[in-house]
Amino acid sequence: MTAPPGTPPPADPGTGPDPGPAAAPPPRAWLARANPAAKLLAAVLVAAGLVPVVDPVTSGLVLAAALPLAAFSGLRGARLAALGLPLPAMAAAVGLVNLVFGQDGPAGALGAAVRLLAIAVPSVLAAATSDPTDTADALVQRLRVPERPAVAVLAALRLVPLLAAQWRTLGAARRARGLEAGANPARALGVLLGKVFALLVRAVRTGTSLAMAMDTRAFGTGPRSHARPSRWRPADTALVAGTAAVLCAAHLVSLAAGTWQPLGFGG
């Protein structure tokens, strides 16, 4: 079922003005164009490679290599800030806690903070530049994840914006009934709980009907085919190989410099 890398796009049967789905306007940014499976693999590699080491040098080198990728992510302005700013804050918090309560001193604290950033930045970049549908396609076609959970998660993701819209409607409906949180925290909690309950009921109902709708469209009756090919380009291989190379280099440099320190052997 898995198409080999570099499968040509499907023959375009339509000649109308409508571009085919495979010919959808491609996201311009390099990282957004990469196969989600490649980005996921790279992020997992970084995490696996950095969890066992606690020194700031290894992680710092990986972070230094990862940060420039943000320029190729297509993320700009407010969106980049919303994604990026919490990370240093989290790292600072982790560093501070390690500094105050840890036994490894300033170097250990710095190591913990930098390691967190080095693992988080590639993951966030991978998640932020991957479309959920493309990710599910890549998981199924490239990484051979079973169809049913992949499609189910994808369908559930579609409900998230629906629930957000639902949440706004519930707020407006409460205003229409004369209920507003106001300054009273007890009332605010009551209003919030009521909204949460109504949202849960709605979510369960929507989920059930969605499952039924999928069943009526013959989901699970036999082997599926794939309308959207998940293509693997040379750049995707380069991304994964490059990540591995950066990791190895970081470890070697740190070893050579004598700063390399594995987990559990802190001084």
Added chain:
Amino acid sequence: MSGAGAAAGGARVELSGWGWRHTGRASWALRGVDLVVEPGERVLLLGPSGAGKSTLLHAMAGLTGDQGAIGGDEEGRLRVDGRPAAAARGVSALVGQDPESQLVMARAGDDVAFGPENLGLARAEIWARVRATLDAVGFAHGLDRPTAALSGGEKQRLVLAGALAMRPRLLLLDEPTANLDRAGAALVRGVLADLLERTGATMVLVEHRVAEVTGGTAGAADLVDRVVVVEPGGGVVADGSPAAVFARHGRALAERGVWIPGREPRPRLPAAAPGGVLVEAAACTARAPAPLGVLGGRPATVLRDADAVVRSGCATALTGPNGAGKSTLLGLLAGLARPASGTVAPRGRLAEVSARPLARWPARRLARHVGTVFQHAEDQFVTGTVRDELAFGPRRAGLGATETARRVADLLERLRLTGLADAHPFTLSGGEKRRLSVATALSAGPEAAPDVLLLDEPTFGQDTRTWTELVELLADLRAADRAVVMATHDDLLLDRLADTEVVVEGGRTRAARAPGGAAPAAGPAAEATATDSATRTPPAPAGGPAAERPGPQPPAPDAPAPDATASDGLTPDAPAHRAEPTAAAPAPGAGRADRGARRASREEDR
């Protein structure tokens, strides 16, 4: 090559002694159903509310049974093409009522491709079918259009395309056009008729608005050739051609709330005269909320320079195609949302309460003067029982326990909810929820109903009994010098109740004359209803000067707090005069003059 339907033939459906009882229920939804649907037949399934019509459709789609999504007890036999329905999935396709919960994928083209993918079709074939079916249902956007950005009607077209792309031999439709505007509904019916003609697929349809599928209305597609009537807890009670079934059982069915062509309800409507302006929206722009997620696009502009005027003693209808911004405008007029630019300001006696823009009113004050009924009634329930729900408004308005209890008992009685007083609002049926949601909005005022009541698709999916009650309730409210605003697709509601119409189209507004007269852009279906009403039922009074009106004079528009007995919109014995047809049908020029006068008075109000 691959049109929306190559010859696929129809499936045969056979039920004998079939029954279904939902898990946890004591009574059977359906029992002893004996029915054979031959290949290529187009069956309309009819029955009173709660007759298990949807359940029967779900069973035919293979959703019930041991591995099915719907749990319960089954008896008898149900076969699709000689196989159990669950084994025949893929042969059948079901289109349900709510498009929201039937779309699986995030992009339009991907969603239509989902069924063909499940059938294991080749990629080229899938996309050929996707394009053909999207064309066939008149889908206006590209394949990459996010499904979340579609209006209800557009979503329903997409759902239909998703079903048709599977080339089903059995098409099961549960009110497929209920969410669509007039043009969209006619288009979908046309697509269905054409498709069934070409493929010979079998169809079983549940539809409230019977006239539109049996040729009862001019211009309606003659979509069905057989009508089957089922009984709650029972089996088939009538079966035959539409004409034969309606002739023999029409009266009995109509009395039980079923929409039967030629037997539409005739509510008794007290006349009212339009009073002063209560709410005025001027040059309003509204944007959709910013989409979630880092890859979401920019917020779309829903309304551009929209104007609307809400008058007391007047029923204003917001109409227009799906996705044009009716609900958004309703939310602005209700003070529930702030326009991105422009103003929604109280006028007249509302301005005496507070001159601030409605969106800045505290919720408590807003609820006392402006009531809103949401499209999904469930959204606005805030307590655990029907009784508490009704007592909520009076209590918050500071009424005593005795007065609250009296008011609640009165509302329960009037809306046939007395037996359900202690039930959880979420457990009610659709009609009951709708009645309760309207009642809560009307119970909210201190002494009387709110000055303005806004309703989003109030009659959607209702049987004739609930429909009639709602229309009478709204007309009483109007006669008590309140303003009624409704966003609606319901032609009959427009015809019977609406005094003025604001058409929302492409994010802009345009004032139209009362819909009882001939609207220039209306389709054949609308003309038919209009003629209908002229010959048989007097339409609601249509925006003429007050002096021409029979009926009681409403209280002066500037009276800030009308006393409860005279103007309570819920008073059941409000004088119910029927407008004389001659007086009610304005001369063609009258509307224009009236509109001019209205514009002039609007200038004065400023």
